[in-house]
Structure formats: structure tokens, C-alpha cells
Amino acid sequence: MGATAELLRHDSTKIEAAVTKDVEQEDQEDRLSNLPDDILTLILERLKLHEAARTSILSRRWVHLFSQRSRIVIDIGAFNPKDQVSESTLDDLAKSNASLIQATKTPVKVREFRKKNKAELEALLLIDRGEALPLRRQGH
Amino acid sequence: MAAPESGDGNNGAARMVTLISSDNTRFEVEAAAASLSQTLQLTILDGGGGGGDGIPLPNVDSATLSKVLEYCIKHAPAAANGGAPNATAVDRAELERFDNEFVNIDQSVLYSLIMAAHNLEIEGLQSLVAKKVADMIKGKSPMEIRRTLGFPDPTPEEQAEMNAHMLEYGWAYE
Incomplete structure (x- = not known):
């Protein structure tokens, strides 16, 4: 009997803690979701393309925000094979090139889906040339 | 509230303005600090906010406003120097230290802050908070x-x- 009461008490505190945590989390999410697109875009624009792309998992709204970036800068350095600063095989190079092409296509694809003017899209797609240099050196 | 002479030529003693939060708390600050807000700057240039009048800010509560003003007061001297081209490295390092410390707060406060900075058009504060949230995602x-x-x-x-x-x-x- 004593043990049961103990167990019950234990369970109820656990549930209470779980509920509080849930409320807290939802509250926070609500606050973030309450921010207008302008502000969320401001935050996204401070992230590199691949980091910003990851926020698309949050909700459809973030997919939309990601695709609305006014300027897409592809940092080629971010696609270089990891741990291989000086020497990279042809395989590594092919892999990072494939990723780069994918990365270039994704935002454009989402935008095309939204029936935007294609010429405008291409004009928006900028490649950061400064970052392109290391890859070129590796490719000899 | 260190109030160095601004040397603006506009006024001798620092002009003060009153801001009123949504929950009716009155904040008296130097016009130079409040003018970091592009929105308020226009009103202040028009001579508003002085005396017993005060500028009502129906979208900003007192907790958020006091935080916003803390930022403005700290950044006002540098802003008065036109982005502080002649600020010393020590000054800049101090502002950076302040900024880092300043955004080390609860997420809910961060969101209220960025919203207020957006409404009041305080560019520096907006980017500071945006960067902080971006850093949380990185x-x-x-x-x-x-x-x-x-x-x-x-x-x-x-x-x-x-x-x-x-x-x-x-x-x-x-």
C-alpha cells in the first residue's frame, strides 16, 4: 500500500513535469511562429545555404521562407570534401560537385514550383566566386 | 547613464524624451539614445516626446522596452560619432562584449526584442538578435x-x- 502510494506520487510528478515541459515548448514555438516573415527571413539570411536549408524540416512555413531568399549565395567551400584540405581524389571531387549541383537546384526547384519567372530565378542565383577558388586549386 | 557631450551642436544639455510602454510605464531617456530608432527619430526631430507628453508605444511592453533602451543608451555615443570611425579598439571591444552579454537571455525575450527592434526600426539591435538566433541554429x-x-x-x-x-x-x- 505504502509502496503503491509512493509509486503513484512518483508518477504524477513525472506526468506533471512532462506537461509543464510541453506547455513551455509550445509556448516557445508559438512565440517564434508569431514573428513575421520579414524577421524570420532576416534570421535565415544569416545562415549559410545548407544551414538555412535544414530549417525546412521545421514546418511548411520554413520551406516557403527558405525558397523566398532574395539572394542565394552558394559557398563552394562548404561542399569541399571534409578532412581533405590539401589532397582530394577525383571521387571526392565528383561527390562534392554532385552535392553542389543538388544544392543549386533545390531552391530553384521550389521556386519554379511556385511558378516564378525563370529568367528572374537565374539572375538571383549567385555563386560566390571567392569561395570557388579552393575547389579549383584542388581540381588541378 | 554616462552622457558624454554629443557635440552635435544641436543642444547644450542633453535633451530628454519620454517613452510610454504598452503597460503605461514611462521611461525618460536622452533623445540621442531614443533616436537610434528610425521610427522615433522622426517624432523626436519634430519636437515630440518632450515635457509631459511622452511618445506612446502600444506594441512594446515595459520589460522589453527597458531592454531596448539599455541597448540604445549603450550604443548612442558610438552612433552619434557616425558609426564611430574614430572609436578606439577598446571602445569597440567593450561594445562587442556588451552585445554578447546582452543577447545571452531567454528565447522568449529574444523574440520580443527582435519584434520591438523591427517595429521601432533599430537596425543594429535587429541584426544583433537575428545573428544570435541564427547562431542557435548553426x-x-x-x-x-x-x-x-x-x-x-x-x-x-x-x-x-x-x-x-x-x-x-x-x-x-x-
């Missing part, structure tokens, strides 16, 4: 991002959507 996995931002754990359907997303956006996770 280098994290999808689950970590959700948790950090306070999103509840995904339902099975959401999980399936996340998996599909990660397949499509494979390049973002390498």
Missing part, C-alpha cells in the same frame, strides 16, 4: 534545431515528412 541536426527552437518532437507523420525532406535535401547534411 551546426545542428534537424532534431537539435527543433529542440533548440522549442518545437515539440515530431509526430510520426511529421517524422516521415522530415525523412523525405532529408532525402531531398541530402546535400544540406553532408
